[in-house]
Amino acid sequence: MINGLMYKVLPVLAGAIFLFSGFDAASQSMDLSSKLGPNKITLSLTKNGELRYRVTRRDKIIIADSPLGLTCDDQNFTSGLSLVSVSPTEVRREIYNLTVGNVKTINHALERKSITVKNRSGALMIIDLVNGQEGVAFRYRFPDQDKKLRVINAEITGFQIEKKARGWLQPYNKAGKVTPGYEDFYVNIHPGDSISNPRNPSVGWCMPALFQVNEKKSWVLLAESGTDGSFPGCHLQPDSKGGLYKIAFAEKDEKYNLPLGNDNRPTFSLPWTMPWRVIIMGDQAGDILLSSLITDLAPASKLDDTSWIEPGKATWSWWSHPEDQSPDMYNTFTDLAASVGFGYTLFDAGWEKANAEGGIIAKATAKGIKPMVWAYSAAYFDAEKRRSKFKELAAMGVKGVKIDFWCSDRQEVMACFQSLFEDAANEHLLVNLHGTTVPRGWHRTWPNFMTAEAVLGTEHYFYEARYPALAAEQNTVLPFTRNVAGPTDYTPFALTIRKFPRLNTAIHELATAMIYTSGIINFADSKEIFDSLPLPVRQLLKDMPATWDKTESIVAEPGEQIILSRQKDRLSYIVGINGTNKAVPVKLNLVKYAKGFSKFRVISEGENPLMSFKTETYPITSTWQYVFAPKGGFIIQFTNE
Structure with missing residues (x-):
C-alpha cells in the first residue's frame, strides 16, 4: 500500500x-x-x-x-x-x-x-x-x-x-x-x-x-x-x-x-x-x-483506507468574534466558507449550546460544508468516553475535532494521542491538536492527524505585547524548526487590528497560509475582511491548496527571508516573506518555474500596506526584480489568463 x-x-x-x-x-x-x-x-x-x-x-x-x-x-x-x-x-x-x-x-x-x-x-x-x-x-x-x-x-x-x-x-x-x-x-x-x-x-x-x-x-x-x-x-x-x-x-x-x-x-x-x-x-x-x-x-500508516481524508481550508469565527458563540455567528461563518470556496468550518468553544439552539451542524452539512468542532482534552482522555463521544459526533455529521489544552509531554499523554488518532479514524474523523506538543512523525502513521498548534501563532495579537515586533522574524524561523516536525495550525490571515497592533503587511499575513503546511488551514478574521478582498485575492483563496505535490526552496535565511516554489496538480506559485524591518531586493528567474504558463500574477502590498493588496499580471520574463517591503511579502501565481 x-x-x-x-x-x-x-x-x-x-x-x-x-x-x-x-x-x-x-x-x-x-x-x-x-x-x-x-x-x-x-x-x-x-x-x-x-x-x-x-x-x-x-x-x-x-x-x-x-x-x-x-x-x-x-x-x-x-x-x-x-x-x-x-x-x-x-x-x-x-x-x-x-x-x-x-x-x-x-x-x-x-x-x-x-x-x-x-x-x-x-x-x-x-x-x-x-x-x-x-x-x-x-x-x-x-x-x-x-x-x-x-x-x-x-x-x-x-x-x-x-x-x-x-x-x-x-x-x-x-x-x-x-x-x-x-x-x-x-x-x-x-x-x-x-x-x-x-x-x-x-x-x-x-x-x-x-x-x-x-x-x-x-x-x-x-x-x-x-x-x-x-x-x-x-x-x-x-x-x-x-x-x-x-x-x-x-x-x-x-x-x-x-x-x-x-x-x-x-x-x-x-x-x-x-x-x-x-x-x-x-x-x-x-x-x-x-x-x-x-x-x-515514523511507523508506516496504520490506515488501509484514506479515501475519506480530505485536506482543505476552514473558516473560523473565534479570532474575529471570540465572545460571540451564537448560532447566527457560527452560521455566518458556514455561509462564508461556501462563498469563498472553503470545504470546512471550525466551530470553536460554545458550539454545543449553539447547536442545541440553532442546529449549526445540520445547517453546515446541508450546505456541503464539513464542520469541525472544538473539544476539551480532559473530556477525551478516558478511552471509553472518547470512543462514545466520537461515535456521537460522527452521527451528527461532524467531520473533525480540535482538541485543546493538553499542556503536557508526559508518557501517558503520548499514549493517549495514539489511541485518539485511531479512535477518530474508526469514525472517519480528522484531528487537530491544540495547546499541545509538537508532532513527531505522527501524520505519516495516522493520516487523519491533519494539524496541531504548538506554535506562537496569530492568536498572540491578543496575548503577547512583543508579538507584533517579532512576528515577521518568527515567521521566517518556524518553517525551518516547528514546521519540519509536522503540520502547523498557525491560523493565518489575521488582518483586523487587535490588542497588540500588527506590523506585518497584509500580503505577509496572507503568504503565511502558503508558507506553512497544515492539512486543514484554519483562516482567521471576519466575514467583513473576506468580503473586502479584491477578486484576484478571493480567487487565490479559493484555489489555494492545503497540501503540496512539490516544493522547492529558493531563498532560505532563517530570521530574515524565505521564498518557496509550491506546486499542486496544475497550480504553481512562488511565495515569499520578509522577516526583517528593512527593504530587501529580490531577483528571480521565473522561467525555471513557469513551464506551461505564459503569464504570472503578483499579489503585493497595496496603498495601505497593512490592510490592502495590489495585483498585477505580466508576461513571463527570464528575470523578475522586486523589493520586499519591511515585514512584507508577495505571492506569484503562474497563469495563462
Whole structure:
C-alpha cells in the first residue's frame, strides 16, 4: 500500500557487510558511513566502557563526541559497557504518500545498522543507527523478551554543538495554566547561552532545535520521531555549558487537568523500542525545511483506507468574534466558507449550546460544508468516553475535532494521542491538536492527524505585547524548526487590528497560509475582511491548496527571508516573506518555474500596506526584480489568463 510502509531491502554496497564467522566484536566498525550521501555517525567505547557518538558531514564535525546511555531502575547502561555484536548494514527504501506536507510522495533510501552492547551484569542494549541523504538518527532498544517492566531514571544522551555555532531555540515552558504548549519565541543564541526573557518560566529548550555549524557551512536540526505510548516527549535541558545539550524528560507536574500520576519516568515492558533521536543536516537552511527524515523514521500508516481524508481550508469565527458563540455567528461563518470556496468550518468553544439552539451542524452539512468542532482534552482522555463521544459526533455529521489544552509531554499523554488518532479514524474523523506538543512523525502513521498548534501563532495579537515586533522574524524561523516536525495550525490571515497592533503587511499575513503546511488551514478574521478582498485575492483563496505535490526552496535565511516554489496538480506559485524591518531586493528567474504558463500574477502590498493588496499580471520574463517591503511579502501565481 502506498500509505503504508513500502520498503525493500536493497543489495548492500561492497565493503558494507560484516561476516560473523569467527566474529571478533572489537574489530568491527561501529560507524555507519553512508554510501548514499555525505553523512556519517560513529559510535565508540571509552576505556571505562562509556558509549559515545559523533556525527560528521563530508568529514566535518557536526556533532562532536557526545554521551549515550541510560540509567534504569534495575540496570546501568552508562559505563562498564562492552561490544557484543555489530549487524550488517542494510539499505531500506521508504516509499509513502503524505496527506499533508511539502512533497506528496516520499522515496528515500536509508542505511541501517544495529550495535549491541552489554553492561557489567550481562544485560543487553541495542543502539539502532540510520543514515540517509538528509541526516542520521539513533535509538535505544532493550531486546529482552521477559515482559518485565523497566523504568528509566535518566537518559544521558547529549548533542555536542561547537561553541561558535549560531542557534534558533525555543524555551520549554514549565507547567502552568496553559503550558507547556510550545508557544514561545524562537531566540537566536550561541551554545552555552542561558534562557533569557521567555514568555513563561522555563525549564529547558524545545526540540526541534536549529543550529548553524561548521563555520556557518552546515545546518543541523535536532528532533524526535516515533514517540508513542512507550516514552514521554522529550526536550533539552536548560544548561548547555560547553555547548552540550542533553535530553530531558517531561516534568512531573505536566498534568494540567488530566488524571496523571506523580512518576514522570519512562516505564514500559520488555522488549522496548524507544523514539528516534533525529539529526537532520544540510548545506543550506532550505535542506532542513524540506527534510522528511522525521516521517521516514515514523511507523508506516496504520490506515488501509484514506479515501475519506480530505485536506482543505476552514473558516473560523473565534479570532474575529471570540465572545460571540451564537448560532447566527457560527452560521455566518458556514455561509462564508461556501462563498469563498472553503470545504470546512471550525466551530470553536460554545458550539454545543449553539447547536442545541440553532442546529449549526445540520445547517453546515446541508450546505456541503464539513464542520469541525472544538473539544476539551480532559473530556477525551478516558478511552471509553472518547470512543462514545466520537461515535456521537460522527452521527451528527461532524467531520473533525480540535482538541485543546493538553499542556503536557508526559508518557501517558503520548499514549493517549495514539489511541485518539485511531479512535477518530474508526469514525472517519480528522484531528487537530491544540495547546499541545509538537508532532513527531505522527501524520505519516495516522493520516487523519491533519494539524496541531504548538506554535506562537496569530492568536498572540491578543496575548503577547512583543508579538507584533517579532512576528515577521518568527515567521521566517518556524518553517525551518516547528514546521519540519509536522503540520502547523498557525491560523493565518489575521488582518483586523487587535490588542497588540500588527506590523506585518497584509500580503505577509496572507503568504503565511502558503508558507506553512497544515492539512486543514484554519483562516482567521471576519466575514467583513473576506468580503473586502479584491477578486484576484478571493480567487487565490479559493484555489489555494492545503497540501503540496512539490516544493522547492529558493531563498532560505532563517530570521530574515524565505521564498518557496509550491506546486499542486496544475497550480504553481512562488511565495515569499520578509522577516526583517528593512527593504530587501529580490531577483528571480521565473522561467525555471513557469513551464506551461505564459503569464504570472503578483499579489503585493497595496496603498495601505497593512490592510490592502495590489495585483498585477505580466508576461513571463527570464528575470523578475522586486523589493520586499519591511515585514512584507508577495505571492506569484503562474497563469495563462
